[in-house]
Amino acid sequence: MLADPSVSAAVADAHRREWAFVLAATVRVTGDLGMAEECVQDAYAQALSTWGDRGVPARPGAWLTTVARRRAVDAGRRDATLRRSLPLLLDDRVDPGPQIADPEEIADDRLRLVFTCCHPALRLEAQVALTLRLLCGLTTAEVAAAFLVSEPTMAARLTRAKKKISGARIPYRVPAAGELPTRVDAVLTVVHLLFTTGHTAPVGADLIRRDLVERALDLTRMLRALLPRDADVAGLLALILLTDARSATRVGGDGRLVLLAEQDRTRWDRNAIGEGVALVREALRRRPPGRFALMAAIAAVHAEAPSWTDTDWGELVALYDLLVQLWPSPVVALNRAVAVGFAAGIDAGLHALDALAAEPQLAGYAYLPAARADLLRRLGRLSEARTAYEEALLLTQNTVERDFLTARLDKLGQAQAKPGSTHPGPAPSAPR
Amino acid sequence: MAQYLILIYEDEAAWATAGPEGYEQAMKEHTAFGHANGAALRGGNALQPTGTATTVRREPTGSFSVTDGPFVETKEALGGYYLVEAADLDEALAVAKQVPAPFGGVEVRPVQVFD
Numbered sequence: 269m270l271a272d273p274s275v276s277a278a279v280a281d282a283h284r285r286e287w288a289f290v291l292a293a294t295v296r297v298t299g300d301l302g303m304a305e306e307c308v309q310d311a312y313a314q315a316l317s318t319w320g321d322r323g324v325p326a327r328p329g330a331w332l333t334t335v336a337r338r339r340a341v342d343a344g345r346r347d348a349t350l351r352r353s354l355p356l357l358l359d360d361r362v363d364p365g366p367q368i369a370d371p372e373e374i375a376d377d378r379l380r381l382v383f384t385c386c387h388p389a390l391r392l393e394a395q396v397a398l399t400l401r402l403l404c405g406l407t408t409a410e411v412a413a414a415f416l417v418s419e420p421t422m423a424a425r426l427t428r429a430k431k432k433i434s435g436a437r438i439p440y441r442v443p444a445a446g447e448l449p450t451r452v453d454a455v456l457t458v459v460h461l462l463f464t465t466g467h468t469a470p471v472g473a474d475l476i477r478r479d480l481v482e483r484a485l486d487l488t489r490m491l492r493a494l495l496p497r498d499a500d501v502a503g504l505l506a507l508i509l510l511t512d513a514r515s516a517t518r519v520g521g522d523g524r525l526v527l528l529a530e531q532d533r534t535r536w537d538r539n540a541i542g543e544g545v546a547l548v549r550e551a552l553r554r555r556p557p558g559r560f561a562l563m564a565a566i567a568a569v570h571a572e573a574p575s576w577t578d579t580d581w582g583e584l585v586a587l588y589d590l591l592v593q594l595w596p597s598p599v600v601a602l603n604r605a606v607a608v609g610f611a612a613g614i615d616a617g618l619h620a621l622d623a624l625a626a627e628p629q630l631a632g633y634a635y636l637p638a639a640r641a642d643l644l645r646r647l648g649r650l651s652e653a654r655t656a657y658e659e660a661l662l663l664t665q666n667t668v669e670r671d672f673l674t675a676r677l678d679k680l681g682q683a684q685a686k687p688g689s690t691h692p693g694p695a696p697s698a699p700r
Numbered sequence: 701m702a703q704y705l706i707l708i709y710e711d712e713a714a715w716a717t718a719g720p721e722g723y724e725q726a727m728k729e730h731t732a733f734g735h736a737n738g739a740a741l742r743g744g745n746a747l748q749p750t751g752t753a754t755t756v757r758r759e760p761t762g763s764f765s766v767t768d769g770p771f772v773e774t775k776e777a778l779g780g781y782y783l784v785e786a787a788d789l790d791e792a793l794a795v796a797k798q799v800p801a802p803f804g805g806v807e808v809r810p811v812q813v814f815d
Contacts, residue, residue, distance in 0.1 A: 357788050389789055436810045437702050439788040447790075 278324045279315050286329035287405030288490065292377035294336040295440065299358050301402070301430050303340065308405075311336035333374050356384075357437045378403075379442050379494050386455040387438045394429035395458045401426055403490075404483050414465075414480060416472070452495065456504050456560060459487045463508050467515075468666070475519050475668040481512055499551045503560030506547035510567035513540035525672035529576035541571045562591040581611035598627040599635075606639050618643045634663035638673065645680065654680050703742060703811040704784050704792040709776040710804030712749050718803075729800035737784070737795055744782035776804040783811075 290311065294304040311332045325331040385398040393415075400406045400414060412422035432438070443451045466480025488505045495501050517531040548568045551561035566587050573579040588604035601624055609617020621640050630636045641656035654677065661673045715722070734741060750770040757765050770777060782799060786792035789808070796808045 387789075389793070436808075437788040439790055443790070 272320050275316065275320045275324065278319060278328065279312060282315065282328040282332060283312060283405055284486065286332060288378045288381060288403045289329050289376065290332045290336055291402060291405070292381040293333045293374050294340055295356060295381065296358065296375070296377055297337045298340045298344070299356050301356055301433065303343065304336075305402070307336040307339040307343065308332070310339050330374060355434055357439045376494075378490065380440050382455055382491070382494075383442055383451055384433060384438060384440050386451075386458045387433070388451075388454050389436060389438060390429055390432060392458070392461070394425055394432075395454075396461055397422060397425055398429050399458050399462070399487070400483065403487060406483075414477070449500075452498060452500060455491065456500055459484050459491070460504060460507075460560070462487070463511075467511060468669075472665075473667045475525060475666060476515055481508075481515070484508060485512065499554035500558045500560055502547045503551035503558050503562075503564050506544045506551055506564035507560050507567055509540045509544035509547070510564055510571050513537040513544065513571060519668060523668065523671075524675070525668045528570060533575065536571065541568075544568065544571065556594070557590070559591060559595040562587055562594065566591070579610070581607055585611045598624060598629045599633070601627075602630065602633075602636055602639065609639075609643055614643050614646050618647070632663055634660045634669070634673075636660075637663070641676070645676075650680055701785050701787055702792075702813070704786055704789075704796075705809045705811060706782040706784060706792075706796050706799055707778055707807045707809065708780040708782075708799060708801050708804070709774075709807060710779045710801055711776050712779070713775075714803035715749075715779075722802075726800060726802065733798055733800055737798060740784045740786060740791075740795055742783040742785050744780070746780040747778065749779075750777045779804075 287308070291304055291308045294308050295301060298304040298307065314335055315328070315332060319325070381402060382399075385402050386395045390398070397411050397415070400411045401408065406414070408423050408426060409419050411426070412419045415422065417425075442448075462480055463484035466477040466482075466484060468475060469477045485508055488501070488508055491498075491501045492505050513536050514528070514531060516537070517533075517535050518526055520526045544564065545568050548561065548564045551557065552565060554561070557565075566584060569580055569584050569587065584607040585604065588600065588607055591600050592604055602621070605617055605620035605624065608620045618640070621636070621643065624630055624636065637656045637659035641653045641660060644650075644653035644656060657673055657677045657680065661670060661677070664670055664673070718726075734744075750773075753768075753770040755767050755769060755771050757767075759765055782795075784792060784795050786795065789810075792808050792810075796806050799806050
């Protein structure tokens with residue numbers, strides 16, 4: 269019998285909202301990540317049939333946790349070895365016994381799960397995979413699809429990570445206050461990576477991977493609820509909201525890339541921008557501001573500018589200057605150079621870009637030659653611009669970006685046929 | 701509680717040019733480290749340079765090959781270790797961060813428990 273669609277929807281909703289809560293609470297009983305995952309999966313399967321018969325419970329998360337924990341107790345009784353496959357280090361394991369605790373009293377253990385998934389002793393790619401599997405509840409196949417690797421590869425990656433958690437005794441707890449800032453930064457790095465991977469997919473036919481963007485936003489909102497006074501969390505949430513507010517206008521109806529300069533600003537999500545700007549203000553109140561707060565402030569300058577030409581480039585360069593000091597990444601320096609090109613003139617921008625030419629980290633990065641190409645084109649140095657566009661084309665595998673660069677090259681061909689015409693226009697490397 | 705081996709990997713060439721003051725300074729730092737972490741320490745030693753190492757491998761034929769030098773040639777070689785007792789990885793890492801290793805770093809490995 270097929271489940272009632274409203275029940276399926278309620279289960280899907282509970283999956284998205286409650287998975288991390290249910291899993292974290294179940295881990296406290298099983299003391300084993302793998303076993304907790306299975307029990308939680310079973311609980312969701314049971315919800316599909318039980319909720320159809322008896323209706324959706326008032327507190328789905330508590331219902332699911334109770335069922336998952338009961339399964340854990342039963343399975344543990346049936347086979348004690350099950351419990352020991354990937355033992356996890358708990359300083360206060362809960363034994364609910366035959367009587368399951370009052371659902372009202374189930375502790376919110378999500379932060380412990382967050383810090384375990386994003387422990388710096390795990391490789392970054394493993395942290396990201398664990399986050400999607402354990403915090404977002406994606407299946408191994410879905411996590412594999414998100415990173416374009418085969419399912420066995422992803423399964424092996426997840427197992428290796430869980431074995432390290434167990435074998436090296438990575439603790440299941442919230443770090444002490446002294447460690448907290450660096451550990452929160454590690455968590456935010458994972459979520460930010462998830463967001464940027466979704467915002468501009470490195471490979472594939474789609475520019476935006478909506479699923480990853482949504483997951484990153486859900487995770488950041490969860491962190492905001494769990495750490496409401498953390499300025500870096502506020503900064504990342506602001507950054508995601510302000511950047512994603514433009515997503516509807518980044519690709520045109522014909523599937524082509526639309527640059528920030530040409531986007532229809534009336535279609536930007538004003539609610540997201542409003543929420544993001546308020547969060548930026550809050551995040552900037554901490555001195556000195558963190559990197560996500562500064563990146564969000566940069567996004568806010570764009571979000572609040574009435575048009576590309578009315579953008580406050582001086583303010584942007586000032587924000588990039590602060591960001592480069594705090595986070596000396598060549599990619600930040602590249603974006604700063606593009607802003608300089610608008611604030612202080614094309615020659616100044618080109619000068620700033622040329623200073624980055626030898627940067628090994630930018631060697632395979634398409635935005636560097638694309639940004640150079642744009643400035644050269646605006647200066648009328650068309651054959652140099654052509655070479656730079658061709659170089660950029662060699663470095664990106666994203667279809668939408670490739671189409672954009674090819675179109676630029678074609679336009680350049682027409683311009684070269686008519687000397688003197690330089691097509692003033694936006695930079696392809698500008699924030700999008 | 702669990703035991704972790706903290707393996708100290710450092711650039712031997714840098715040590716060779718550090719001179720007597722360098723050695724003296726390192727000895728002071730290791731002594732201070734030992735005092736600060738005495739409760740966690742279960743053992744530790746410095747090793748002689750890899751120039752003194754001999755590698756033994758069993759060949760597929762069953763005989764042994766005995767060769768001069770370390771198992772793996774790397775710029776940063778194993779030069780010493782501490783065995784520590786810690787509740788979890790975070791505690792072990794907190795100790796590891798205090799190990800003096802001016803010309804390299806350390807690797808933290810949980811000791812296998814057979815039960």
